Amino acid sequence: MSKGITSREENYSQWYNDIVIKADLAENSGVRGSMVIKPYGFAIWEKMQAQLDKMFKETGHENAYFPLFIPKSYFTKEASHVDGFAKECAVVTHYRLKTTENGDIVVDENAKLEEELIVRPTSETIIWSTYKKWIHSYRDLPILINQWANVVRWEMRTRLFLRTSEFLWQEGHTAHATSEEAIAETRQMLDVYAEFAEKWMAMPVIKGSKTESERFAGALDTLSIEAMMQDGKALQAGTSHFLGQNFAKAFDVKFTSKESKEEFVWASSWGVSTRLMGALVMAHSDDKGLVLPPKLAPIHVVIVPIYKNDEQLNLIKNKVSEITDKLKAKNISFKFDDRTTYRPGHKFAEYELKGVPVRLAIGQRDIDNGTIELARRDTLEKKIYDIDGIETVIENLLREIQDKIYDKALKFREANIYKADTYEEFKDIIENKNGFVMAHWDGTPETEEKIQQETKATIRNIPFDSPEEEGKCMISGKPSKRRVLFAKAY
């Protein structure tokens, strides 16, 4: 029984909170809806960032940085974009405080800004107002830029990592000469996200297009990857938007084409956020704590010494340094936990909580026999190995764990994805089985809305790999060419 972690069965959402807090990933701050990301949590985020950044650069993108503040007038140029974000914007109205006679600090009303500044909820507007200056000719295109930044969306209800008022993310903003090229970029980046989710986070995802009503504010098309969490709910893990010429028109960004014609620029934008941390937790962890895929674990191997006196400890230390030299050579990260203030059992529990993939325990008994105990976090299995060659065992095991937790997540998803042909069936699955439902839909926002109202399930996306098949909408009976993905979502 783990100390202080609510079981998934008992209360899934409390379980999630417990893991985030007890594994030392993050905590609530003094600011409503904003969290402190703690060193261990941030280390995982840094690993995610490093890999994503590498993938962005491999696909030809460069990093840049745009301002946190957006003048209100920029923000309001693209109508549907404003509609989408207006209700959740933090606004800066003053630039100075003053001290009153009784010592209170108050806003200085004389320091009112001429034009209010919006704290960016996303950066399309500030970036497109900048691109206007950069783009004149087809020779200036494409522009392939990413930025790592924080954004603020004033959410009604927040949850650590899954939805916070301020969050960290990356946002790519690209400009192209043709529609085809922008569409290809949009799709390419979705593929990058999917690859990252599956190969690094060990989290299978379903790629598809959003319906019109779920589209990003200002986009012509929004693509998403959707992952299934252990409670059967969907989590949107990344989005990539084809923006058409909407922002180019709003910000008057034109270029002269090869044919000497003046044309508006085509755009894409795409992003993933610290929400991925929440996805990572909910995809793999168990009632004992976090389970991390080795590729994102800050520490691959923890080594716990078991000893009765200094003499034994010194023997162990010597042996361990031989092992760690070999781990270093293989680029496997490790921690030798020789704290004298905690006993081994305490450390075992602690690293299980933190999801360290592999644990080694070594005591006098092992020194005498030339052995070492290895425990893997994903299955909690323990086994005795010869110290000789342990680094190779670990190297292979890390790879195996990475694959195994992916397989486990995939099997779980497959076991919890259903087909429904009637609305009765559909409602039964959504209410009683928890999971994804593939069903026919007539393509209208009205039907989508009705289903959401009645069941709380939404269309997560229209999967790319959903095969063409003749069907009838389960509500209206109108013809439908393929099934779409329904689920309750985070």
Place this chain on the structure above:
RNA sequence: CGGGGUGUGGCGCAGUCUGGUUAGCGCGCAGCGUUCGGGACGCAGAGGCCGUGAGUUCGAAUCUCACCAUCCCGACCA
């Protein structure tokens, strides 16, 4: 923004209904000793203007009012 809950040592809570000497408990913390192959044990410690303000009362953690903070559920959203 609607509904509900909670504010008491660092953390988690009891005490509040039925006001009364010194506000308890568990964990944690600091000390000594014994321990150390799955969250150790003993001994003896430190640490509280009971969320804020006003009121009722001889007397308030406890009753009243207001405010603030925070969490959960809904609507909205990555």
